[in-house]
Amino acid sequence: MVNSVVLDRTFAACAHPIRRAILERLAKSELTVREATSDFGVSKPAISRHLRVLEEAGAITRVIDGRNHRIRLSEDGLTGARDWISQRALWERKFDVIEEYLASRATTQDSPPS
């Protein structure tokens, strides 16, 4: 069971296009901070804030190797949010509608011709 505060932070971390773009870049491999954050057209302090939000959410991990800061997706950093938003309960109504439709079709087909 994922802590509610962790879910708050993960969803908030995903709620900005630059942060989502950083996560997508990191999906393939660990990157330097520069590689992960170049060409967004925003200031360095803004980039730092985005990285801090991602780190505090546990979505990324920073690896400091001398003067090189590399970042990577945290193992399972997004799992709680993915599981919450994918939970069957939230999508159950749709399954119910399909089941109702299939049931009504079955009933129609079972009826003798009038």
Add this chain to the structure above:
Amino acid sequence: MVNSVVLDRTFAACAHPIRRAILERLAKSELTVREATSDFGVSKPAISRHLRVLEEAGAITRVIDGRNHRIRLSEDGLTGARDWISQRALWERKFDVIEEYLASRATTQDSPPS
């Protein structure tokens, strides 16, 4: 392709425990505003703000029937966020690790005994 602004709003809407609780209550059925929002121990203005965030994100729909306000989960209101966070690219590294492991195991098994 879901609009980035829509994704921002959906993820932000999910980034609060009360809003997630409202969505979970609505998962089963359409409810009155009172049923969907009772017992959270917060003020009416706070509840109104949470509902507005959910509505502006397209996560819920309000049905006004005379004096009754009923709300329900929007059809596909969370789909974009679910699809983004579930995209294979974000989880690919994990598959790669499994594939590497299987490949290394296969290589070990293929080696002649020393």
